[in-house]
Amino acid sequence: MGVCLSDRNRRVDEPEVIRGRSEAAVAATTKLEEAAASSSEDEEEAERRRARARARRLQYEQQEAPVEEDEADEDDQEEFERRRQRLRERALKREEEEVLSKEVGVEEEEEETEEETTDEESDHSEDDM
Secondary structure (H helix, E strand, O other), rough: OOOOOOOOEOOOOOOHHHHHHHHHHHHHHHHHHHHHHHHHHHHHHHHHHHHHHHHHHHHHHHHOOOOOOOOOOHHHHHHHHHHHHHHHHHHHHHHHHHHHHHHHHHHHHHHHHHHHHHHHHHHHHHHHH
């Protein structure tokens, strides 16, 4: 016999059985959707709580932060001047090094030009012989 029977001796493919299964599937799907909706609502509520906690923390930190003075301390001013002087000295050293490297580069070019000229003259003199 090729007919599948359920527990109550009904055919599995009868409309009532199919309807029962589809209703169960719809109910299960509905439960899953409700759970997902409540889960997303829980997540939204948790995010709201986190945002409120962040706002409270920020407000607390602002209340606890010491008020900075607008006037510069003499020590800070002296340190600033020392740093400025060191930066100026470094800039001068860099400029001097650049000038020296350019001078060395020019001297090397002149030497190469002289060598080329000497080589060319010696080539011409050899050709003449």
